[in-house]
Amino acid sequence: xxxxxxxxxLAETRVLIGAGILLSIVAVAALAPIIAPHDPNHQDLxxxxxxxxxxxxxxxxxxxxxxxxxxxxxxxxxxxxxVAVIVGTVVPIGTALLGGIIALVAGYCGGxxxxxxxxxxxxxxxxxxxxxxxxxxxxxxxxxxNVILATILVDWTRFCRITRxxxxxxxxxxxxxxxxxxxxxxxxxxxxxLLPGIFPIIITLxxxxxxxxxxxxxxxxxxxxxxxxxxxxxxxxxxDGLVTVFAEPWGLVLPMMAIILTVLxxxxxxDGLRLSLDPRLASRPSLEV
Amino acid sequence: xxxxxxxxQVTADQVIxxxxxxxxxxxxxxxxxxxxxxxxxxxxxxxxxxxxxxxxESGAGKSMIGRVIANQLPRGFAVTAGSLPFExxxxxxxxxxxxxxxxxxxxxxxxxEPTGALNPAKTIGQHFAEHLKRLDVPKAERRNVxxxxxxxxxxxxxxxxYDKYPFQLSGGMCQRVLIALAxxxxxxxxxxxxxxxxxxxxxxxxxxxxxxxxxxxxxxxVLFITHQLRLAAHLCDEVAVLYAGxxxxxxxxxxxxxxxxxxxxxxxxxxxxxFSGAWQPLSSPPGHMPGLNEFRNLxxxxxxxxxxxxxxxxxxxxxxLRVVAxxxxxxxxxxxxxxxxxxxAGVLQPVGANAQSIGLMQxxxxxxxxxxxxxxxxxxxxxxVKEISFSISAGEFVGVVGESGSGKSxxxxxxxxxxxxxxxxxxxxxxxxxxxxxxxxxxIGIVQLVFQDPRSALNPRRDVLNLVTQPLQSTGxxxxxxxxxxxxxxxxxxxxxxxxxxxxxxxxxxxxxQRINIARALCAAPRLLIAxxxxxxxxxxxxxxxxxxxLRLKREHDIALLMISHDLAVVRYLCSRVLVMCQGEVVESGxxxxxFANPQHPYTRELIAAVPPExxxxxxxxxxxxx
Numbered sequence: 001x002x003x004x005x006x007x008x009x010l011a012e013t014r015v016l017i018g019a020g021i022l023l024s025i026v027a028v029a030a031l032a033p034i035i036a037p038h039d040p041n042h043q044d045l046x047x048x049x050x051x052x053x054x055x056x057x058x059x060x061x062x063x064x065x066x067x068x069x070x071x072x073x074x075x076x077x078x079x080x081x082x083v084a085v086i087v088g089t090v091v092p093i094g095t096a097l098l099g100g101i102i103a104l105v106a107g108y109c110g111g112x113x114x115x116x117x118x119x120x121x122x123x124x125x126x127x128x129x130x131x132x133x134x135x136x137x138x139x140x141x142x143x144x145x146n147v148i149l150a151t152i153l154v155d156w157t158r159f160c161r162i163t164r165x166x167x168x169x170x171x172x173x174x175x176x177x178x179x180x181x182x183x184x185x186x187x188x189x190x191x192x193x194l195l196p197g198i199f200p201i202i203i204t205l206x207x208x209x210x211x212x213x214x215x216x217x218x219x220x221x222x223x224x225x226x227x228x229x230x231x232x233x234x235x236x237x238x239x240d241g242l243v244t245v246f247a248e249p250w251g252l253v254l255p256m257m258a259i260i261l262t263v264l265x266x267x268x269x270x271d272g273l274r275l276s277l278d279p280r281l282a283s284r285p286s287l288e289v
Numbered sequence: 290x291x292x293x294x295x296x297x298q299v300t301a302d303q304v305i306x307x308x309x310x311x312x313x314x315x316x317x318x319x320x321x322x323x324x325x326x327x328x329x330x331x332x333x334x335x336x337x338x339x340x341x342x343x344x345x346e347s348g349a350g351k352s353m354i355g356r357v358i359a360n361q362l363p364r365g366f367a368v369t370a371g372s373l374p375f376e377x378x379x380x381x382x383x384x385x386x387x388x389x390x391x392x393x394x395x396x397x398x399x400x401x402e403p404t405g406a407l408n409p410a411k412t413i414g415q416h417f418a419e420h421l422k423r424l425d426v427p428k429a430e431r432r433n434v435x436x437x438x439x440x441x442x443x444x445x446x447x448x449x450x451y452d453k454y455p456f457q458l459s460g461g462m463c464q465r466v467l468i469a470l471a472x473x474x475x476x477x478x479x480x481x482x483x484x485x486x487x488x489x490x491x492x493x494x495x496x497x498x499x500x501x502x503x504x505x506x507x508x509x510x511v512l513f514i515t516h517q518l519r520l521a522a523h524l525c526d527e528v529a530v531l532y533a534g535x536x537x538x539x540x541x542x543x544x545x546x547x548x549x550x551x552x553x554x555x556x557x558x559x560x561x562x563x564f565s566g567a568w569q570p571l572s573s574p575p576g577h578m579p580g581l582n583e584f585r586n587l588x589x590x591x592x593x594x595x596x597x598x599x600x601x602x603x604x605x606x607x608x609x610l611r612v613v614a615x616x617x618x619x620x621x622x623x624x625x626x627x628x629x630x631x632x633x634a635g636v637l638q639p640v641g642a643n644a645q646s647i648g649l650m651q652x653x654x655x656x657x658x659x660x661x662x663x664x665x666x667x668x669x670x671x672x673x674v675k676e677i678s679f680s681i682s683a684g685e686f687v688g689v690v691g692e693s694g695s696g697k698s699x700x701x702x703x704x705x706x707x708x709x710x711x712x713x714x715x716x717x718x719x720x721x722x723x724x725x726x727x728x729x730x731x732x733i734g735i736v737q738l739v740f741q742d743p744r745s746a747l748n749p750r751r752d753v754l755n756l757v758t759q760p761l762q763s764t765g766x767x768x769x770x771x772x773x774x775x776x777x778x779x780x781x782x783x784x785x786x787x788x789x790x791x792x793x794x795x796x797x798x799x800x801x802x803q804r805i806n807i808a809r810a811l812c813a814a815p816r817l818l819i820a821x822x823x824x825x826x827x828x829x830x831x832x833x834x835x836x837x838x839x840l841r842l843k844r845e846h847d848i849a850l851l852m853i854s855h856d857l858a859v860v861r862y863l864c865s866r867v868l869v870m871c872q873g874e875v876v877e878s879g880x881x882x883x884x885f886a887n888p889q890h891p892y893t894r895e896l897i898a899a900v901p902p903e904x905x906x907x908x909x910x911x912x913x914x915x916x
Binding site: 173174175177178179180181182183184185188193196197 | 707
């Protein structure tokens with residue numbers, strides 16, 4: 001193994017592939033004005049539904065073709081990555097903070113605190129997430145900030161429920177009591193003993209949440225209640241592509257592939273990190289004879 | 290004289306191969322993993338209807354032998370030499386399906402963890418039905434066969450047990466069911482892998498008695514795997530002592546127990562606290578059994594690093610088995626070799642508290658009642674601890690004995706302040722202590738609790754330096770340098786090398802982890818240590834090291850100890866005073882020697898009777914077979 005892969009995190013191939021995919025998407029989003037061949041909203045009504053380069057009738061100006069309004073698909077994909085990257089970063093952080101802190105307090109305090117948090121989560125989760133986010137978006141005005149807010153408010157429960165379960169598991173271990181006996185305050189126990197213990201789960205959930213955030217945003221875009229209409233997103237592209245799917249299917253397939261790639265990258269990164277960050281999984285002790 | 294001459298002509302192979310066609314034999318069995326010999330040259334003979342004990346601490350390879358017989362070696366392990374004839378047919382050469390046919394019919398297993406071995410979703414009856422179907426017992430007869438098998442195990446109400454689910458039965462009952470299942474096919478060979486390791490002592494004696502009874506009734510050969518030398522001496526005809534994949538001594542149980550010759554067998558003997566006779570310090574070789582990854586550095590005798598009599602020849606190549614007495618063979622080139630011993634300086638017999646010394650801790654009429662049920666269930670009360678009063682003086686070692694569920698751990702947790710007593714009062718230094726933040730600080734400055742299982746009590750993400758100085762981190766603003774100094778003192782106090790400071794818990798052995806666990810409790814300089822079964826999960830030689838450590842700490846730091854344990858011999862070794870707990874109540878308390886010599890309460894007598902006696906002539910295994 002080469003030197004730079006000595007670190008257990010880098011030794012995990014899934015981490016490298018997943019991080020590679022996600023970093024490429026981030027780079028594409030950041031460099032969008034430079035690398036996009038066209039303005040994503042520029043309509044060329046003379047060249048509508050141009051097929052991508054590998055098909056007959058392709059146009060060298062539009063490598064991945066144009067949509068029903070003659071907009072460059074490649075440029076729209078590149079600009080669409082910007083919304084995906086912002087949503088896929090801020091939403092997981094938000095859900096992790098909101099859900100994680102509530103779970104930590106509920107799991108550690110137990111009793112009525114835990115009971116009321118759990119019941120709130122139960123009720124919250126009984127609303128279909130898509131319907132809940134649609135209702136929230138109708139109430140709030142369109143815009144990136146509100147999309148993020150709506151997604152966090154819908155999805156913090158997933159984080160909360162799973163981390164609470166993990167904390168209850170840790171609370172059964174004697175090292176939490178040991179830390180108390182050693183004089184640690186409640187906050188110290190939560191931060192130094194409980195939080196590191198649920199870190200692998202937070203990482204996994206965080207990466208799952210990246211994918212979910214991107215998908216939820218796409219769903220909202222698809223039905224037209226996400227960001228302002230002039231901002232291209234993958235969900236809007238799918239909606240547009242659906243209209244012309246029989247004339248030119250690639251307008252639909254390409255943004256879907258972009259979403260799939262993002263979710264795949266996020267899941268691989270999360271899986272790999274979880275495996276390599278757990279000290280008990282990372283270096284397996286010798287087998288008992 | 291003639292016997293002496295004869296003996297010198299007998300080879301080790303002849304001693305082992307006592308019969309021309311024994312039930313089971315191992316002939317030069319070798320198991321390797323990644324080029325390392327995990328089992329080296331294992332040979333033994335189990336005649337029909339006899340019990341062979343395989344004795345050793347964890348890592349000795351005793352369970353691996355059971356796995357070879359069951360054809361269930363873990364991945365990466367393979368038998369590379371030797372044979373395993375079962376009634377003359379080599380199990381290793383047998384086609385897979387023929388081998389499988391033998392298992393469960395003619396070879397049966399009794400597992401270590403009874404509750405985990407039964408499917409929680411099936412009743413006991415369904416377990417039997419499934420097994421009997423495989424044995425081609427007609428459907429109509431299955432129930433009766435099962436009930437007869439359960440009755441054979443002296444179950445009070447076989448028909449009731451038949452319809453129950455495993456979780457409705459106690460661990461001991463589950464183990465009886467498993468033994469009944471193992472014997473229902475009237476097998477020729479039963480392999481029992483530590484069948485009583487997870488059971489209470491009084492249950493252990495019953496299970497051993499029942500196993501013996503069935504073995505006797507059906508003339509079954511039993512391979513009994515255990516870490517308890519004295520238990521094996523009572524139950525087994527022959528024993529093989531294993532160390533790091535070698536059989537180091539092999540012979541008839543009684544003589545081997547009375548006069549162990551191999552230094553490791555001797556170490557097992559001297560490290561085991563005695564339950565009768567005069568008190569004497571335990572001696573145990575330093576260090577621990579080597580792990581698989583250390584085997585390659587030990588080409589010769591694997592015990593040599595812990596042996597006081599080791600010479601250059603010992604480490605050069607593996608010693609051959611040689612005959613040392615009638616029927617006894619040993620893998621040691623020296624006569625009367627002795628194990629290395631940790632210094633027992635500072636280890637003194639516990640004596641009662643000085644009459645003038647003031648009470649460090651008093652417990653007055655403390656009770657603990659758990660309430661269960663609620664909205665949809667009827668309310669129920671469980672009295673975990675009922676009106677207990679006692680006190681501990683400075684520097685006094687007090688033992689609490691009782692079976693699981695007797696409330697002894699709850700008592701310890703209440704004194705530590707982890708549970709609030711529902712009634713009664715606990716005082717430290719004569720001042721009652723409650724549950725405010727200030728009182729909590731006072732309490733943890735005086736009392737510390739050492740948890741039973743260091744794997745659970747040590748945060749796997751903290752390194753040793755971080756763990757042992759945990760009590761300093763919450764209050765002081767110590768520099769890393771100061772923490773390091775304190776850690777080094779603590780490690781030295783608990784007999785650990787300095788270089789472990791940067792290790793994580795899973796990178797250490799069980800004994801080292803328990804020392805870290807104790808070192809952390811000592812960091813706060815407590816005057817009372819509550820030790821909840823801290824020696825019970827450990828191997829006997831490591832246990833001896835920990836017990837001696839506690840006695841040394843008492844002498845050096847004048848620490849008082851509340852030792853919660855189910856092991857009477859451990860309590861006898863450590864404590865001058867003992868409380869016997871049964872179902873939340875103290876049924877008897879007083880001077881350890883007096884109580885153990887002359888128990889008054891029937892429960893205490895039952896506990897004492899469950900300890901395998903030194904005297905092998907007392908028919909201890911018969912005791913259990915009664916109900």
